[in-house]
Amino acid sequence: MARLADPELAERRRRQIMDAAIACFRRRGFHQATMAEICAEARVSAGALYRYFSSKADIIGAIAEDKRGDNDQAFLRAAEEQGFVPAMCLAARGFFEKFSEGDGSLIADIFSEAIRDDTLAAPLRKSDAQSVKIFTRAVEAAQQRGEIDARLDPEAVTDTLFAALEGIGLRRAFRRDIHTEAAVSQFRALAERFLEPRK
């Protein structure tokens, strides 16, 4: 990538290309969508695109990094107002809705690219770790309020809940199951029993 002079133009172009790419990936999936399509949708030439992104994988990486953490702050507020499990279910609903709208395979694609390509995975791990940190704080607060068993390790709880969320979402996308509320109930049943304090 060449040196960029105007950071504001660069930011605008990156958004323009990412938005076009999101539209294309939604329609056809990461591997089916072609760079030519993305260029047409973004109304830039191939050469221009490669000025702002070093590869196709780089685009999906930027999209993933951009989207993650969007709802972290909303979750924190909800956790304090309504309690941890209801807030977590709210977050789960948002997540499952995205899957049903066709982002399901996009998330699977991101996983598979990130697992294979370390230069793509590194920044994603960083923003994932940030989300984990935020949710972990909410777990600790809920433990102090007695909502979550105090013997559970807060960070392990977060990671397990994220894994369950992603696993349920993937399996539903795989089965073409579009009943979002059923998925939320499934997740809630798991979370309640997992977190519940024991005598």
Place this chain on the structure above:
Amino acid sequence: MARLADPELAERRRRQIMDAAIACFRRRGFHQATMAEICAEARVSAGALYRYFSSKADIIGAIAEDKRGDNDQAFLRAAEEQGFVPAMCLAARGFFEKFSEGDGSLIADIFSEAIRDDTLAAPLRKSDAQSVKIFTRAVEAAQQRGEIDARLDPEAVTDTLFAALEGIGLRRAFRRDIHTEAAVSQFRALAERFLEPRK
């Protein structure tokens, strides 16, 4: 695909190609591995390969179908001898070990291909449903023995445990976390609390 005369030769060729493909996918991932590499590894020409598989996706579909359910019978026996959770953790260990050996991204690839491509997904859904059925029977037996809360829906339990297993495996592959035993413990903690009968 042309009509095949000798079913035994056909089966041998398919195995030969699938084994070569597994080796290539392990080394370089589904999308990085080329058909030329698979042909070289299997010592057949491109034309010969396409006599037995209709596409690259078809190969990964056959591999997934072939591998799934390998351990279902072993699990059933273990569930009766040692109880449900220990047997499930044994299955989990086997699953996580595969992830650590580099099949992690392969499973992510299978998910992402299957979510996008319905002709690939259909047979996979069928064999997945069979595994679910087998594990569901074990859940019912464990409920009658009082190991699992009788109020839980057996099939939902199975699906949730599968989702957790796959989610934990994917996240660990994503984080380059190779501590299999830690993953098993994480899964066991979740499963025990999820399934435990309540007063």
Place this chain on the structure above:
DNA sequence: ACCTGAACACCGTTCAAGT
């Protein structure tokens, strides 16, 4: 500096020709 678009390299798939 920023952009264009033709050219390049590569790869999945097909098919005419061989045994």
Place this chain on the structure above:
DNA sequence: ACCTGAACACCGTTCAAGT
């Protein structure tokens, strides 16, 4: 019937030339 491998179609990326 079964196979070969060159040819084809396509796509991610680069780069010489333009403003």
